[in-house]
Amino acid sequence: MSTRSRPSKSRGPGRRPTLLVLDEDWSTLEHIYEGLRNEYELTLIERASETLEVMERKPFDVLLTNARISGMELPDLVSQVKARHPKVHYVLMSTFSEVESTMSAMRLGVADYVRKPFNIGELRHVLARSMERSLLHQELDGLRSGPPSTLEGIIAHDERMREVCHLAETVAATDATVLLSGETGTGKGLVAQAVHNSSPRREGPYVEINCAAIPATLIESELFGHERGAFTGAVARKIGRVEAAAKGTLLLDEVGEMPLEMQAKMLHFLQEFSFERVGGNQKLTADVRVIAATNRDLSKAVKQGSFREDLFYRLHVIELHVPPLRERRDDILPLAQYFRERFAARYDKPVLDFSNAAKGQMMGHLWPGNVREMEHAVERAVILATAEVIERLELANSAPLNAPGPPPRAASQPAEPDPEQSLGDYMAACEKGYLRSQLERHRGRVNQTARAAGINPKTLYLKMNRHGLAKEDYRPVSAEPEP
Numbered sequence: 001m002s003t004r005s006r007p008s009k010s011r012g013p014g015r016r017p018t019l020l021v022l023d024e025d026w027s028t029l030e031h032i033y034e035g036l037r038n039e040y041e042l043t044l045i046e047r048a049s050e051t052l053e054v055m056e057r058k059p060f061d062v063l064l065t066n067a068r069i070s071g072m073e074l075p076d077l078v079s080q081v082k083a084r085h086p087k088v089h090y091v092l093m094s095t096f097s098e099v100e101s102t103m104s105a106m107r108l109g110v111a112d113y114v115r116k117p118f119n120i121g122e123l124r125h126v127l128a129r130s131m132e133r134s135l136l137h138q139e140l141d142g143l144r145s146g147p148p149s150t151l152e153g154i155i156a157h158d159e160r161m162r163e164v165c166h167l168a169e170t171v172a173a174t175d176a177t178v179l180l181s182g183e184t185g186t187g188k189g190l191v192a193q194a195v196h197n198s199s200p201r202r203e204g205p206y207v208e209i210n211c212a213a214i215p216a217t218l219i220e221s222e223l224f225g226h227e228r229g230a231f232t233g234a235v236a237r238k239i240g241r242v243e244a245a246a247k248g249t250l251l252l253d254e255v256g257e258m259p260l261e262m263q264a265k266m267l268h269f270l271q272e273f274s275f276e277r278v279g280g281n282q283k284l285t286a287d288v289r290v291i292a293a294t295n296r297d298l299s300k301a302v303k304q305g306s307f308r309e310d311l312f313y314r315l316h317v318i319e320l321h322v323p324p325l326r327e328r329r330d331d332i333l334p335l336a337q338y339f340r341e342r343f344a345a346r347y348d349k350p351v352l353d354f355s356n357a358a359k360g361q362m363m364g365h366l367w368p369g370n371v372r373e374m375e376h377a378v379e380r381a382v383i384l385a386t387a388e389v390i391e392r393l394e395l396a397n398s399a400p401l402n403a404p405g406p407p408p409r410a411a412s413q414p415a416e417p418d419p420e421q422s423l424g425d426y427m428a429a430c431e432k433g434y435l436r437s438q439l440e441r442h443r444g445r446v447n448q449t450a451r452a453a454g455i456n457p458k459t460l461y462l463k464m465n466r467h468g469l470a471k472e473d474y475r476p477v478s479a480e481p482e483p
Contacts, residue, residue: 035120185372204248230279
């Protein structure tokens, strides 16, 4: 066996990170050893067949491997190691001609890569970034099994949203790139702002750019700036959003809409944190923490060819999925109360209360527009209110505010699924609509409703609890006891 593990001098207290290096070129292994021996506990191997055997004898934090190895395809090696050592992080050494194998390995969870030939400074930077991710993922794993928390500025009574806040708090303490996913209107921008406000960069600028709102011909100038005379109308030098966000945070909102040509330049910036203004030839750098937000499925966009795979993996260091409001039932009324108080102060109105009917209306609504829809609905209600109580809200498929008569009967299923809605979410909405109509028909009597639905009462109670349905909301005040 050609395994060579060499003792190294420690540069400080505590355990040094362990690094397993696989490369068939011994000169490369010697180069890495000489450059990193004082920072890592190094084990060097020349054959891929030795990898699993060595890793069984000793735990490693990072596996640094050449993209081209003899006797085994790189994706096969990564999948085998991942199956037996799932907490190990991977870094690849690759040339431009090995892009295909590099991307195949990244699909399996390889954290990062460094281009050959490299200097030790470049490798040190990539490994440090990988170690930070490794420690961060360990913390996140602990948080997912621990109690939920909250994040300043975010209303989170629902367990799922509290978990998002807790994870965001942990991510905020690092410079790791964050990808915020979720439907339009769920509050991804608020989470991004909260991450910045909770980070060591809180005193620096927080800069946003909406990639969907800027024409493709102007987005490079908006991001990186331009020099005077760079194009018609460029009468003066312009500082781009990247420079403006130096020492702070840059939010790439709707990043899935970024043009492909611009994606390549953004990838370069995320790799090197250097850029050039449009029309300039001076290499500039910016110390920026990047957060990206999208309502698209970027993995699907990668398969469709509309989003670069390498940029996706660069952004997808830590993903925080902000759930839709229909899945955050415990947040509906607290959010409505927050907006009610905010708009009452803005429009110099008394702090109104919601009637039980309005509360039931809000709890039964699917909120296709999420938090943004609620914000606008409550604002309208506060503006138009003529009494001390808000009786109803103007919502899609609901009666107009203050309209006479009872609210319309709930539909048994949504008229048409949202194009971005998953099959599971649509089926859940259909089930909820059906149960609501049956409960209304049988005046909240669970036994009769269960018989009509062809299920036992215990199953019905479980489904009602899952969908936030209460039998009392469908029973008249003088309802007689169930038979």
